[in-house]
Amino acid sequence: MYGDPGSAHRYAPDGLTGEALDELIDRAYAEVAQAPRPTSALLDGSAAEHRRRRTEHRALAAVIHALPVCHGVSSSDERRAA
Structure with missing residues (x-):
């Protein structure tokens, strides 16, 4: 059984x-x-710090690319609007 x-x-x-x-x-x-055994970078935390900085940089780059471009109003446009 x-x-x-x-x-x-x-x-x-x-x-x-x-x-x-x-x-x-x-x-x-x-x-x-x-x-393989962990390298010194993994043991002392420098690899984790590098990864954190790289992740933050990518996140900031994505935000910057996502922001729309705004053109300032020129002085001639201000006079026409008034």
Whole structure:
């Protein structure tokens, strides 16, 4: 019966048996163990500060590009309006 740990006839519709799942988990742990260690920039926070400044710069640039251009009224236009 499915779910019985002692049963030799376990049904797995997707083909992932307990052994296959254990092997996948072991592979994932092995990949994580091989991951490079954080650099000093990540540890001291300078990379995060650089990223924050870059994000703020992009946000400000988007606002500046979105503002409409307003032309000032020239003195000749003021005289015509009056």
